[in-house]
Amino acid sequence: MKSKISILLVGLMVVLAIAGCAKKEAPAAAPSLKVGMVTDAGTIDDKSFNQGTWEGVVRAGTEFKLDTKYLKPSGTTEADYLKEIGNLYDAGYKFVVTPGFKFETTIFQAQTKYADAKFVLIDGSPHAGDWKSVVGPNTVSIFFAEHESGFVAGVAAALQIKTGSFGFIGGMEIPPVQKFNWGFQQGVDYANKNLGTKITMKAENVIYQGSFDNVAAGQQIAASMYDKGVSVIFAAAGGVGVGAINEAKARATAGKTAWIVGVDVDQYAEGIYSGDKSIILTSAMKGIDVAAFDMIKAELGGTFPGGKTLIFDAKNNGVGIPAKNPNLSPEVQAKVAEVFKLLQAGTIAVKAEQGTLIK
Amino acid sequence: MNRYKSLFTALAAVVLGLLAGAVFMALSGSNPVAGFYYLFRGGLMNLERIGNTLASATTLIFTGLAVAFSFKTGLFNIGASGQMLMGGLTATAIGLSVQMPRIVLLPLIVLAAASAGALWAAIPGFLKARFNVHEVVATIMMNWIAYWTVYYTIPAYFKGTFLETESRRIPALASFRAEWLTNIFRGSYINMGIFLAAAAVVVIAIILDKTTLGFELKAVGFNRHAAEYAGIHVPKNIVLSMSISGFLAGLAGATYYLGYAVNMQIGVVPSAGIDGIAVALLGANSPWGVAASSVFFGILHSGKGFMNAMTKVPPEIGDTIIAIIIYFAATGVLFTRLWERLTRKRSKEA
The missing domain is CATH 1.10.3470 (ABC transporter involved in vitamin B12 uptake, BtuC)
Structure with a gap:
């Protein structure tokens, strides 16, 4: 008797499905490019990776009049990601942008499974799970020189604050975050040696929280650093960084000094606590949006660099601090621009390894 | 008999859930028929x-x-x-x-x-x-x-x-x-x-x-x-x-x-x-x-x-619609149970 329940339920579904299949879809109207994106863990307005990528896609969409769409996977497993790529593909979105290293094994499968689609993998390189990079002819893998971005932000922050103690809060201890940290320390060091600043960075004030979403922990860590006399914290930590920003805002509102150096995108607006005053000193940016935009533009122009791994660094303006920094004095900004030129020219070399640096 | 009742309850709950989802799709400016299709x-x-x-x-x-x-x-x-x-x-x-x-x-x-x-x-x-x-x-x-x-x-x-x-x-x-x-x-x-x-x-x-x-x-x-x-x-x-x-x-x-x-x-x-x-x-x-x-x-x-x-349903609304369908599908059973219990009590009292 009970099995009848299931039979009937399944029957209902089959009927619904057949009813669905019976209707033929209208043939695709315009052959123009449809650009899709699959979000990583987190929302589309994460003020960071997803948002940056999506902004680039949207900008390209408005400029070139393209159909754009993002899908949000229900989980963070390879199966969840692959499913959404399949959904985009079946819906005619054959140019797919995916942000984050978590897509590496997914894109590895997708690039052969959907051979006539194009893939842009930001911050990662496709591999089968063995870390042996295989960039398919229809895929572009994009990396950023986070250490150079951190370096410039470190120089800028040091020049503006001149004397004091700096700290770093990282999310997970993964290469992009580590490179931000190492670059930032080198930037502070460069300013101390060449530009007359006196900034210290203690080992106890360099902390990886271990996640990208623990807002409360970020706030706690930031509070204890500020209590120990740290004036500027570089927070490369997603949601954990949001907690640090909240703490800085609370302190600034109470009239105390507390600065944050933002990450990935220009986070100035996130740090506003009264009027247009923000606790974001500057931001160590990665041109995620630029990368997404450029790849779409290249595809339209027929010059999609399939099979290649691209590095966005200071040389091609792929990293750096925002064009507008209301919390940096004009002199500091001019000085930073000089340093940035030296970096572009290769006169200054920033290491992407830990070496003798903290953590 | 009881088993048929629970079957009908489940089906009613599913339909209720889908209807609620349809209302939400319509509210968010999409055609529910196309959405469900x-x-x-x-x-x-x-x-x-x-x-x-x-x-x-x-x-x-x-x-x-x-x-x-x-x-x-x-x-x-x-x-x-x-x-x-x-x-x-x-x-x-x-x-x-x-x-x-x-x-x-x-x-x-x-x-x-x-x-x-x-x-x-x-x-x-x-x-x-x-x-x-x-x-x-x-x-x-x-x-x-x-x-x-x-x-x-x-x-x-x-x-x-x-x-x-x-x-x-x-x-x-x-x-x-x-x-x-x-x-x-x-x-x-x-x-x-x-x-x-x-x-x-x-x-x-x-x-x-x-x-x-x-x-x-x-x-x-x-x-x-x-x-x-x-x-x-x-x-x-x-x-x-x-x-x-x-x-x-x-x-x-x-x-x-x-x-x-x-x-x-x-x-x-x-x-x-x-x-x-x-x-x-x-x-x-x-x-x-x-x-x-x-x-x-x-x-x-x-x-x-x-x-x-x-x-044109955005993913977040998509999640909400699925949640609404699940919610109604699940609570529908509860409502029917409650109603059943009430009627049973009443018939006993009578």
């Missing part, structure tokens, strides 16, 4: 998608059965997520460290993972039986203990070459995915867990309806004191019921982390544990009902993305 098409339009739907349903069948089974004994196992995590952790640990022929390895993994889940659920069961600690509180706490255990264990012993946040990839030897199955379903990530799930449905149905054990468990669920008076050892049955429930959730963990997923990530409470409650409610706590409602939820889960891709 793409939703079901996304779940069923080709073999690969049917395979994916079944893969989503596999986990839900296990967690749904786990919740339904404990419901039968009057227990609310809200800890299927935690039991799933422990099952998954055990399965991952064995899968990554033991080398033996597949035919021995897979049953070993299945047994070990299920036992881990059973043990994890037996603890709140014991606390309930011995000290009358409410199982809802205890199982929620056990969820967090499992969460942090995974959070510590994976990076400490099973982390990948570069990533601290997930285990190494499960080798093909220990994976529940099978090439022939993937080929039948045209590259879907369906895995052999579906056969285990189907077997579990049958076994649980037999236990509940055809055995003394099932009779005793249900008796405890209907009226604990009456059961005790009738000579049934209530504490034993509570622990046993929770253990079997956890056993099923442990299987969910094994098939999810070694079949659906390709490794174990830290910091994630599997939502299937909670969805299992809705599955059990919609399925009226019957094993067959659980199987059917799991497939239904599986369609929703795997069709959602295609609906988003084909319509």
